[in-house]
Amino acid sequence: MAIELLCRKIGMTQIFDESGDAVGVTVLDASANTVVQIKTAENDGYTSLQLGFGDRRPSRTPKGQLGHFEKAGVSPKRHLKESRVTPEVAAEYEVGSEIQPSIFEVGQRVDVIGKSKGRGTAGVVKRHNMAIKRQTHGTHEAFRQPGSIGAGSYPGRVIKGMRMAGRLGNVRETSLNLQIAQIDAERNLLYIRGAVPGHKNAIVRVRPSVKAKP
Numbered sequence: 371m372a373i374e375l376l377c378r379k380i381g382m383t384q385i386f387d388e389s390g391d392a393v394g395v396t397v398l399d400a401s402a403n404t405v406v407q408i409k410t411a412e413n414d415g416y417t418s419l420q421l422g423f424g425d426r427r428p429s430r431t432p433k434g435q436l437g438h439f440e441k442a443g444v445s446p447k448r449h450l451k452e453s454r455v456t457p458e459v460a461a462e463y464e465v466g467s468e469i470q471p472s473i474f475e476v477g478q479r480v481d482v483i484g485k486s487k488g489r490g491t492a493g494v495v496k497r498h499n500m501a502i503k504r505q506t507h508g509t510h511e512a513f514r515q516p517g518s519i520g521a522g523s524y525p526g527r528v529i530k531g532m533r534m535a536g537r538l539g540n541v542r543e544t545s546l547n548l549q550i551a552q553i554d555a556e557r558n559l560l561y562i563r564g565a566v567p568g569h570k571n572a573i574v575r576v577r578p579s580v581k582a583k584p
Contacts, residue, residue, distance in 0.1 A: 373473060374453045374483070374575040376403050376423035377560060379568050385552060385561060395551050398560040398574065400471035405463050406442045406450065418454045419463060422447030423573070442466060449573055471558055478550050479582040484567035484574035488540035498533045543567035547579045 377398040384392045407420035424447060428436060431446040439446045442465050463469070474480065494500045494516040503513050516535070520528045545566050552561035560576065568574055 371454045374577040379572045395561040400560045401558045402468035418452045424448035479579035482545045482566040486539045486543045489538040492538035493535045
């Protein structure tokens with residue numbers, strides 16, 4: 371259990387490491403996350419920090435949420451997410467305090483959680499990487515079709531989970547064990563080696579890796 375910092379995906383670029391090699395990185399806007407609520411095991415059954423990210427106009431905020439923010443004494447936030455933490459970590463923060471990207475270090479391994487890009491409806495070749503059929507010897511207008519999807523007698527139905535055409539993307543994805551290549555503390559930017567889920571301006575969560583290599 372660790373703090374999952376809310377960030378905004380800016381895009382990809384490249385930087386040069388110490389050896390002079392070009393490294394592809396994803397740039398994340400890791401502006402301060404505000405602690406909106408602290409949940410405890412005594413009151414809520416578990417311990418967590420509710421973090422708010424991105425300012426929102428009060429006129430565009432639902433009244434229920436507006437009262438929640440006013441009780442915490444913070445300005446309305448566009449995004450709210452909880453981070454399950456230990457009681458010791460929760461005791462280090464107060465409602466209204468800000469968590470800076472300085473909780474991470476250069477070279478640290480992290481996991482990035484977000485929603486993948488929505489690709490709309492896709493066929494089996496693009497969605498499941500099925501092979502294209504041979505375009506010879508009588509194959510007619512079925513080059514990118516899935517073929518048989520079940521038997522005609524028993525069980526006489528399509529088995530659940532059969533790989534077929536359908537919606538591609540727009541699901542939760544977690545990129546594990548990525549490395550922080552650089553931190554720009556002045557502009558609150560995190561540079562993560564490689565790609566992370568989501569489109570530009572998507573909201574992602576960054577946490578210490580649960581499978582960090584020694």
